[in-house]
Amino acid sequence: MRLLPLSALVSTALVSTSLVLAAQAHAAPGTVIDNANGYTLVAGDRLVRFASLAFDANGRIVAVGTAREVAAKAPGFTHVDVGGKTVLPGLVDAHGHVFGLGEIATGVELYSATSLDGAVKAVAGFAGANPQRGWVVGNGWNQETWKLGRFPTAKELDAAVADRPALMRRVDGHAAWVNSRALALAGITKETRDPAGGKIERDAQGNATGILVDAAMDLVNRVLPRPTEAESRAALDGALAMLKGMGLTSVHDAGIGVGADRLYRAYADAGKLTTRVYAMIGDTAADFDQLAVKGPLKSYANDLYALSSVKLFADGALGSRGAALIQPYSDAPHTHGLLFYDDAAMRARMAKAMKAGYQVNVHAIGDAGNRQILDGYAALLKQYPAAGLRHRIEHAQVVAPADIPRFAQLDIIPSMQPTHATSDHNMAEQRVGKARIAGAYAWRTFLKQGSRIACGSDFPIESPNPFQGMHAAVTRQDMQGRPAQGWYREQAMTVKEALRCFTLDAAYAARQEDVLGSLEPGKWADFIVTDRDLFAVPPAEIGRIGVLETWVGGRQVFKR
Template sequence: MPILPLRRTLFALACLAALTLSQAQADTVINNANGYTLTAAGHLQRFAALAFDDSGKLLAVGSPTQVARKAAKGARHIDLQGKTVLPGLIDAHGHVFGLGAIASGVMLYDSTSLQAAVRSVAEFARAHPERSWIVGSGWNQEIWQLGRFPTAAELDAADSARPIWLRRVDGHAGWANSRALAQAGITRETQDPAGGKIERDADGNATGVLVDNAMELMNAVLPKPGETENRAALDGALAQLAKVGLTSVHDAGIDQVQDRLYRDYADHGKLTVRVYGMIFDTTEDFDALSKNGPLNSYAGDLYALRAVKLLSDGALGSRGAALLAPYSDAPDTRGLLFYPDGAMWAKMEKAMRAGYQVNVHAIGDAGNHQILDGYQVLQKRYPGADLRHRIEHAQVVQPADIARFKTLDIVPSMQPTHATSDQNMAEQRVGPERIKSAYAWRTFLKQGSRIACGSDFPIESPNPFEGIHAAVTRQDSAGLPAGGWYRQQAMTVTEALRCFTLDAAWAAHQEKVIGTLEEGKWADFIVVDQDLFKVAPSAIGKTRVLQTWVAGKPVYQEK
C-alpha cells in the first residue's frame, strides 16, 4: 500500500475509534456522589456522578448533567446518597502471599514484652499439635524495651520439641529456638554468610537470631508451602486488600509459582485486585520468567510483570541497614551491604538489559548511595530507556543523595507508616543529624520527585488510610507523638492521596489506565464513610471502606 493512503487509513481508523468512544453509552451510572479525583496533571477535582460501560471503562466523570448524556437507555442507576467516592487506592510496595500466609502462623505484632511473646507462641503450639514447625512473625525487641535480641533458650520455653522460627516485624531478622538452629545445622563453626549475621554470645555460640542473609540458612530447611497453602494465602490476601480499598498492589518479589497463580486467577476471574509484579532477584526465577521479555499487561491490566526487585541492605530495627558512618547506638557496626558494588550493579544491569524496571530495597544511607551510584553508571549504558527505576524505602538518605533522585529520575517508593512505626528507635540508630534527612517526604516533594506510597504489608497494615494518616500527621494510630514526629516532613491530604493513586500508578507505567477517575480509564473506585478533606487529620486512619469496585464490578461491600 502506498504511504499516503496508509496514513489516511490509519487516520480514519483513529477517528473512528474516537467517535466510537464518544458515542458509547454507559451501562452503569453512579449518582449523588461526593467525589474526589486527581486529574492527569495531579490537580484535585470534584465530581458528583460517573458512568461506565460493561467492559469496566469510564465514559464520563463530572456533573449529573454531563454524565446523564452518556447513560444508555435502561442503564443501571446507583444513588450513593452523598457518600464519598475516591479513585481505587494503590499500594506501591507489598507482599501479597506473605499477607495471606501470615494469618496461618503465630502473630506477635501486639506482644508488649518478651514474656508475653513466649506465652503466645506456647499457646499457639499447644493449639496446633499437628504442625511439625511453629512459624510466625511480628516480634519487636524495641517495643519490649529489651535492650538486646531475644535468645533461643528463651524461646525453648514455648516448645523445645519442635523447631520454632519467628520473623521480626521488619522481615529482616528471625528468631529461632534451639531445635530450629539444630535443624538448620547452625553451630559455633557456621560462618556468617555475605550480607548476613548470626548473632552470637561472648563464646561465639549462636544465640538464636539470624539477620538478613543469614535467614537463608533457616529458609533452606523450612517446609515449603504447597499448592493448597499458596491458593489459600492468595485468597486470604485478596479479601483483605479489597476490604481496605486497595484496587492495585505492587508485589515486591514474586517467583514462578506465584506468577503462575496470578495468571490463573486472572484467567478465571478470581483476581480481584490488580497486581504489578516484581520478579525477585535476577537468578533462576528471573531467567525463567524473562524469556519472553517484560509482561506489560495481562487480562485487561489485571496483571503485569515488568519489574525486578533487588536487595541492597537490611533494616534499621535489626541494625542491618547499611550506613556510611557507624550506628549512633552501636558504634561497632555500620550494618550490612548485601553485595559489593560490582556484584550489585551486575544484577541491576542484567535486569535493565532485558528491559525491566529495577526496584531496589535500600534503607540506610550507604545502601541508597550504592544504588544511586549504580543507576548513574548504568543509565549511561542504557540511555533513553524510560524504565522509571525505583528505590524501595529510601528511608535514611544523605541530603546530597536526595537531590540525585531527581537528577537521575529515580522514583522514591516510600511507606509512610514505616516512619511512625520506627519513631521509637530510628533517631537512636542514626542520631540527631542523620535523622533530619530520613523519611524525608517533604524534601523529596519540594524538589519535584514523585513519591509512590505503599505499606510494605504484612510488615505494616495494608490499610492505605493508615498510610495517608501517617503521611499527613506524622503520628501513629494512637496519635503519638503530639504535634507529629518531625512534622516539617509531612504531606498535605491531596499529596498523600496522590502518592497512593496517580503517582503509584505512574511508578508502574500505568497512569494511562488507572490512578485517577477519568474518561477512558478503568472504573476502579471506592466508596468510604467519611470525607478525607473535611474530617480532622487525626480521624483519617479510621476511614471505613463501604464498597470497592474494580473494572466496574464490586469486589467488596461492607455487610
C-alpha cells in the same frame, strides 16, 4: 501502627463481598454512579469534584462530572445512587507482599506481643494447639517495644517449644528468632561463618544466640518446608479478601517467584483477582531466568496483572541494625550494618534486569545502601538508557541529604511507606543520630524537588490500610496520636499529596497512569465509596475512614 490479627480482618472482608450490582452493570450498556461526593486528581495536579461517574459494560470510564453532563453521555445506562457518600479513585499500594499477608493467618501472631514473656506465651499456646505442625512459624516480634535492650535468644524460645523447630520473623522481616532445634537442623554451629550480607548473632563464646539477620536467615529458610499449592491458594484468597475490603484496587507485589506468577495468572483468568497486581520478580537468579524468557509482561487480562519489574536488595532494616550506614550506628558504634553485595555484584544484578528491559526496584534503607544504588543507576543508565522504565528505590528511608537531589537528577522514583516513620520514631533517631535524621523519612524534601513519591505500606510489616498510610503522611503520628506534635512535622504531606501518592503517583511508578490512578474517561472504573469525606474529616481521623464499596474495572468486588 502494627498489623492487626489477619483472621479478624479477613472474616469481615469475606462476608462483605457482593456481585449483585456488577451483574446489573453488565446487563445494560453501562452504569452511572449518581449522587456522589466525588474527588479525583487529574493531569496538572488538579483536584476535581464530581457528582456522577459513568462506565461502560467493559469497565471503562465514559464520563465524569455533574449529573446532567454524565447522563447525556450515558443513555440507557443503569443508575446507582450512592446517597451522597464520598467516592475516590481506587487506592494503590506501591509496596507490599501479598502472599506474606495471607500467610500470617496460619502462624503465630506476635505483632501484638508487648513483652518477651507475652511472645513466649503466644508461641507456646500456638504450638500446643497445633501439635500436627512440623515447624512452628510466626511473625511480628519487635524487641524495641519489649524494652529489652537486646535480642531474644534461642533458649527463651525453647521454653515455648523445644520438641520441634521454631522460626519467628521480626516485624520488619529482616531478622529471624529461632529455637535450638532449628539451629541444629540448619547445621548452625560455633564454626558456621556469617554469610555475605548476613549476620549470626553470637554470645561472648561465639555460639549462635538464635538471631539470624538478613542473609543469615537463608541458613534456616533452606530447611523450612515450602508451602503447598493449597496453602499458597489459601494465602492468596485471604490476602485478596483483606485488600479489597480496605479499598486497595491495585498493589505492587515486591518480590515473587514462578509459583506466585502461575497463581496470579490463573486467578486473573478465572476472574478471582479482585485487586490488580503489579509484580516484581524477586532477584535475577533462577526464577528470573525462567520468567523473563518472553520478556516483560506489561499487561495481562485487562491490566489485572503485570510482571515487568525486578526487586533487588541492597541492605537490611533499621530495627535489626541491618540497614547499611555510611558511618557507624549511633547506638551501636561497632557496626555499620550490612550491604548485601559489593558494588560489582550489585551492578551485575541491576544490569541483567535492565538489559532485559525490566524496571529495577531496589530495597535500600540505610544511607550507604541508598548511595550504592544511586551510584549504580548513575553508571548503568549510561549503558542501558531507562527508556521510560522509571527505576525505583524501595523505601529510600535514610538518605544522606546530599544524595536526595540525585533522585531527581537520575529520575529515580522514591517508593516510600509513610507508616514506617510513625512506627520507627521510637528508635530511628537513636539508630542514626540527630544529623542523619534530616535525610530520613524526608517526604517534603523529596516533594519539594519534584520527585513523585509512590506510597505503600510494606504489608504485612505494617497494616495494609491505605487510610492509615495517609494519616501517617499528613500527621506524622501513629494511630494513637504519638508523638503529640507529629514527628518532624515539617516533612508532612498535605491531604491532596497523600491521596496522590496512593493513587496517580503509585500508578505512575508502575507505568500505569494511563489506565489507573484517577477517574477519567478511558481509564478503568476502579473506585471506592467511603463512609467519610477524606477532605472534610480532621487529620487525626483520616486513619479511621472506612470503605463501604470497592469496584475494580466496573465490577463491585466488595460491599460492607
